[in-house]
Amino acid sequence: MSAYIIRRMLYAIPILIGINLITFILFFVVNSPDDMALMQLGSKHTTELQIEDWKRERGYHLPLLYNTEQSGLGAVTETIFYQKSAKLFVFDFGSSDSGRDIGYDISQRMWPSLALAIPTLLVGLLVTITLALTIAFFRGTYIDYWAVIICVALISISSLFYIIGGQFLIGKLLKIVPISGFDTGLHALKFMILPVLIGIVGGIGSNTRWYRTIFLEEINKDYVRTARSKGLSEQVVLFKHVLRNALIPILTGVVVVLPLLFMGSLLTENFFGIPGLGSYTIDAINRQDFAIVRAMVFLGSVLYIIGLVLTDISYTLVDPRIRLS
């Protein structure tokens, strides 16, 4: 068992190398640092010298893979690949194009992201599982039929409208909570309510429908018939037998996104002005700050891979068929 997990962890290494290569090729080979400089400085009235300065300030003046001007180890280390890409492996993100330390920014900004993402996930999970179980209980009736239609309708609404609509309705029309902004400590609470609420409502449609399908699939299995043949009530059948089995795919589906919670939600944070990693990323995209985007790509990939490994581990923990084989 442990051998399996170790193997999965080792498998992450070539994937990380692949991701690193992809980002390197995307950011430095497909587009030369000169292009980036032109983009930032504006293509008109920009002299060679300005471009050279821009590149030197950010360390983009080095050769890509091999520095012929340096000897020994320097030939490899004094390159863009070593300075910008290889260092990502030790989470040394360097500084952004505007000169800030990316690593520091990330460590500061991940907390607001988590403060938003964790309650959204947990409360959302509770709400959607409860809804899905209720719908499964009424399977085959009109309640089920209309619940599914409503779910489909909810899925069909763009997340943008959830945010805009929610902000408008609750924040502006009803004036209950502030529309946007953030504060430290407990004061943050009142700013969190609206985005968390919108995050939950936005996820209800797709998750409820998905969990309902899982529940229905379990309900049609033979062991449920056995449980009924023992004289168990429908509630016991649902909560003890069906839920236990259905929670395996549901929980492992959650585990895979757990690490990614650090990354925050791009749209929500941007709309509500929450200084998390999501809005950090969006700002970087809008400012065309390649260093930050590159760092976030790598960070996101690492977190996803951690999620995959955690999924494997959680399977072995919750499913006796895998745990004991």
Next chain:
Amino acid sequence: MSLLQVNALSTVIRGRAEDALVVRDISFNVQRGETLALVGESGSGKSITALSIARLLPPAAHVSAGEIILSGHDLMQISEREMRDVRGSKIAMIFQEPMNSLNPVLTIGDQISEAVRRHQTMKRSAARQQSIDLLAAVGLPAPRRNIDEYPHQLSGGMRQRVMIAMALAAQPDLLIADEPTTALDVTIQAQVLELLKDLQSQFNMGLLFITHDLAVVKQTADRIAVMHQGELVEQGSSEAFFAAPKHAYSRTLLGAIPTAQKRQQRDHEQGLEQSKGVIANNAAVGPLLSVRNLQVHFPIRAGVFRRTVDYVRAVDDVSFDLHAAKTLALVGESGCGKTTVGKAIVQLLKSNQGSVQFQQRDLQSLNNEDLRKTRRDLQIVFQDPYSSLNPRMLVGDILEEGMTALAVLKTAQDRQRKIKLLLDQVGLPTDSLLRYPHEFSGGQRQRISIARALAVEPKLIVCDEPTSALDVSVQAQVLNLLIDLQAELGMSYLFITHDMAVVSYLADEVAVMHQGRIVEQGPTEQILLEPQHHYTQSLLAAVPSL
């Protein structure tokens, strides 16, 4: 008063287009301490009848008419809440697939004590003790350990014992067993049947035993009720039924079961004795197929780097000869490696060691081109009539594929003529070639599979359990077709099966496989009547006979 009295029961399943009446107006009763066997082929409505009695029908089905009276109370008249008190305590059920029927994420103990505590107020520890006692009663080897295990950790037979223990938890008056041994090997089946009988007399239960297998019925039932297309066509005592079945369908059913006597009768009628003798002379030339020390091992990989740490010895030293126009039956229980032998001979699997000599050439040493040529003479028919035909191809194209691939007939007209001949040979109408597989029944599909193999005019056909997915009456037709084709075309069969009755009906020689090895082989009569090896003996002893 009967324990269970079913009066004029009808059950309907809602369909997409129209509703289907799957159980029509049937009546029967079960007494205390008595076993009633409800017999029928697939689709006869026997399982739906069982579920109707326990009111566990799937949502699409409902009882449309009739009474189900258990100890004087009509179960159709009580509320679902009251019915729940009946289930488990008065009526208990066991099902066909013990793996699917147990909850995979709950321990055995959880599942049994749940049933114990549902109908009696009892402390957790007491329920656990009673569960252990129940497991001991159904003959689990280590009840104290088994109680904390999960279903997947037990073997199929043990799982079915757990199901039985669960059903007995509240000492029900009526036990409904729906094909309880169909998924089990024959030796395990014998044990489970014996256990059921013991427990029945111990608790004085009524047993409603649902099965398709008349041989099992003869062993277990006091009375028999035969179902056919939703109707009860005949019922009566077991002795009377087997002595003289009254209804025509019952007679067909009994007549379809392959036995050695029927074989003699058939051989006699068709005068096959002589023709076989003629071909037997050709055997002096040497065997058509000669397998020596065949081994097929599958690697077990483990550890961080998935290195091969050991092998599953699926086939471990198998040797036999098969002569032209003869049938060799390879018999064994599930997992003994018989199918692997078949696939290794047809070169669908690589063997690790040993030789497969076919027409005096070692198949394993052939290059790709020569192997392709040899494939003409070497074909295979599979078990599952549903997965053996590509659902997206016309039957005509299916039959033509082999001929084109092996360049048997050069022109399209020749091939079309041959396809029509093949359909005729296997007894299908000519217009079948423009139809798709799903339009045919299981037996017809198996005929198409046989025709596909025949298309390239092979000398040897490996038949891998070709009839075990079929109902007994269809099985008889397919077996007879195979025998007739052999008489007509003179090819050999390597007939892989678990069914001793089938062996006795068509095999010339038998090889008994156990754990990857052949433990005994010889002429059919000798093996069936005077088995030497103790495994063969126990196997034959376990086979229920008519």
Next chain:
Amino acid sequence: MSMQPTFLITDLLFFGLTLGLISFVFVVRKRPHLSRPWSQVLKSTTGSVSLMILLFYYAIALIDSVHFHPRVAQATESQYQYSSEVHSLLDVLMTPMRSRMEKTFSAPLATHSFAKEMMQNESGQMQRDYPRLNYAGAHLTQPEDEKVADIISISLIASARALSYWALIWLSILWLYSRRQQRSLTLIFKQILKAQTAYPLRAIAFTSALLMLLTVISMQLGQHYHLFGTDKVGQDVFYQAVKSVRTGILIGVLTTLITLPLAILLGALAGFFRGWLDDLIQYIYTTLNSIPHVLLIAAAVLLLQVYMSGHADDFDSLTERADLRLLFLCLILGITSWTGLCRLLRAETFKLREMEYIQAAEAFGVSKFKILMRHVMPNFMHIVIISVVLDFSGLVLAEAVLSYINIGVDPSMNSWGNMINQARLEMARDPVVWWSLSAAFIFMFTLVLFANLFADVVRDALDPRIVRGER
């Protein structure tokens, strides 16, 4: 010739794809085992109605993909000059709405501007008031009193026209049908009205009436008013929303075109040959899948922007440039979204590989290539179709989000995402400018909702076992 036809790359791909779809329909019709599930789709009311609405959207996109340069002036007898602007057939159909620009915001069906302006009143004094719009309601002398009656009368006349077109079309179809079936027309009417037909003709007739009404009324009202108001620069919002249909549909279908070959080929190869090839393909899609999709798209689009700003001279027109960006977006969306389908197909091929009919083919020595083409691919095509239909709506939604964070289609292109992006800043105004958002919402929601409903029906008909796993 009053115009010079021109073909954008996406137009050509879109037409090609449409031809492909049409031939697919013909292939399916001839094969009963393929057409059975589709007739089941059409027999369900939800399926038929959703398909009609999707086809309606598709038709708009198709009309909007017939592009040309309009003629501006006649230089000599035989020589014409053509505008460098690119127009489409849809622009011609919606001419007044395209060209009638107001100064700035105006509410739906308004006759006066949204913002006050300094202007001279009748007595010659300057005062701040809401000015009349240049075009909307310009034919009215007393808009305050006449507007409602005018709108109602236009709508009524348009409804009458729409319903008579509709009745004419249906009558002629049914008449032909009754001739062919040799049944009386009244009997057929009765069956349709009582919903006793095999296909849900009553619902289809109802939907087509509704679509006809909406089209004719909105086109007629659009001649005299701004149905959904105007935006900041005074452009008709209804026109924008309709023009955005093409973007949405194209993102949905062209991405698929890029996804399918990759997913099918790699999925089938990995599942069929296993071994190192399987390891390699799995490695590729796990790696790609690990990168958060939004970020990968953001990175790629940023790089495209860098490229385009560096090579601004390579593009003849703004339209062409926007078109290329759209294509690039489809490409990058395709690259991020083939992995899911590939994984499904690999698993299915794994299962099919063990099917006895494939082993039977191997026993005949049929070549691996033929086994793949004849036995494997036809048997997983239903998964491909289901996944295409399921993914469509997601792609339409993705376009909006991406355009919102400025990594979607070109800002000059009409798209719902761009509409939302521009409109959300106006939410802070008081009173609120809500119409741009509403128009984008209604158009997008309708498309996505019916695409989702259709996808559900298709999935149930083709293979109900597939559970949709997220990410």
